[in-house]
Each structure stands twice: as structure tokens, then as C-alpha cells.
Amino acid sequence: MTDADRPAPDSSSTQDTEGFFPVSPLMIRNWSKGRFALYLRQGNSYVLYTSKGDAFTDAHRRKLDDMGVLLVYVDGAERGAYASYLLENLPDLLLDENIPMEQRGEAWYQASLMALRRVFEERLPKGLAKRRFAEISEMLRTGMDFFSRNGALKQVARMVSRGYKSYHHSLGCAVLTYFVCAGSPKVDPERLHAVCLGALLHDLGKTLVPQDILDRDPETLPLGEREKLRAHAAAGVALCAHLPMERETVNCILLHHERVDGSGYPAGVPGEVQPFYVKALAVCDTYDNLTRPAPWRPARTPYEALRYMKMHKDCFDVDAMRRLISVLSGAEVPTQ
Ligand SMILES: [Fe+2]
């Protein structure tokens, strides 16, 4: 009898209907030593299918298919192990043509949701998490629909494959930009999703920039390499050219390094002609970058990052800065 044929032992049956969550067997890569146990649902019980440490192979997947089992379950207590597994394997999962598009979209959503929890826990005031987590989850759900419907998962896979840190930065920017823009009379609420999608994809073009350039202080790069780095804004738009992007999404990707005093790139567009949501993203992107460690400097504290930005205040929109500070202090962001 192979592992796949092994009946689930009764002693592992559990009546707990609370903590288990469903996963498609297609989302589990073949492994020789499982990182978490997989269960089958039988009525209100969950019975062990493969233990943590067991193999999971094509034979297991075929057996499940023969039994007509579309979902296996993971114990909620192992959510952390599942999250790490998902993030590590996300680029492969997103590009796996054998997995239906909706399931790949769901994998992206689940992985992003877990990363989002970390953004909230580690980088935002506690009160904010309670009030606003559902809104942001909804925004991600819309993103998932977009990526799945439009075959854009390849671009997401590109971004994720550059490592968890840069993906975490993209999510961090999307969350902060959402909070800074939500309720602002300068941003149409109907366009907020398109803005957040742009914030999520803003650095997509960096996937075309050699890693050794990204690993060095931009201020110290020779001109040729600095140009390559700066090309990432336009390159990001080119990578998405085949997708039905909203204007706001494209503007976020193309203009996130523009500055209010006209000192930014790619075009040196002054603040008067930049949409507010672009200026909000520029503020959030800079803050998020400063508060993360870079290969050439340690992370700044939130206070140090804001002080640095105030020293360069001509670059940033006053209202966007004020709203970011409100978000970070846990205060209600003004709606007027
Ligand atoms: Fe960028």
C-alpha cells in the first residue's frame, strides 16, 4: 500500500470545525517531507491524510482526484508554516499552467493577506488594524480578480520572485497609499482600487534592473547605472502594456518618483500637474523605503524617516505628508 492509499487513522479524527482552512491539492507541490499535515473533511470531522514530515506526491494527488476530493485542509495551528510555504513557492504556483487561474489568484490573495497581517502588526498603529483590515482585504480581493481575469499573474510572479522583501514593500505602499487617499476630497473613492493596484505594481519595472544596481546606494551610482535604475518607472508601464489598466494605475507606476519641486524622474513633472494620489504614493513609497533596511544602510525609525522627509520637504506634497502622519499616529485621517 502506498502512502497515497493509506486510510486516514481514526485516532487522528478531530471534531474541531473551527480552525481548519481549505487548500486545493494542486497548491501543494510534491515534497518528500511535508511542512504541515493535510486533512480530509468528513462531515464535521477532519481526518489526517498526510502527517507533517510525510511525503506528498503525484500519487497522492491522483488518489484524491479518484476520490473526487477537491480540497484538503490544514490545521489553523499550522497557518504560519503554510504562510511560509506559500510565499516561498508563490512564483512557481502563479506560473503553473496546470493550476486553474482562479486558484492561482486565490493563492496570491491568501499569501498577500498573510503578508498584509504582518504589515499591520509590525508597521501600523494597533487601533488602525481593527478598524481597517477588512477594507484592505477587500482591496486585495479586487486585485486578485483583476490579476486572475486578465492573465496578469505572470507580472505578479515576476514581482514576488524578486524576494519577499520587495513584495512586502509593494504591499506596504499599497496599504499606506490607501489610508492616505481614502476620504480625501482630492481622490474619487471609485478610483481608489485603481490607485492601490498601481501602488502594488509601482516597482514592477525593477524586476528588469540588475540586482547589483539595486543593492547599491542610488546616490553613489555612476550615471549609466543610475539611468538603468531610473528606467524602472517606464519599464513597469511597458511590462503592463497588454493589460487593461486604468489611468490611475498607469500614473502610479510611471510617476511615483516624480517630486513636487520638479526634481524627480522620469520627466521632472512639477507638483501642480501631478494628481494627488501620485503625490500620496511618492510620500508612502519614500517612507516605506526609509523604514526598511537597505544593503547600504540600516532601517530608519518612523521618527527618523519623517524627520528626513521634512528636511526634504520641497520634494513632497504637504497635504499627503500631513495625512501620512495622521495614519501613522493612529488618528482619524481628516476627510476635508
Ligand atoms: Fe520605484
Ligand SMILES: [Fe+2]
Ligand atoms: Fe518603491
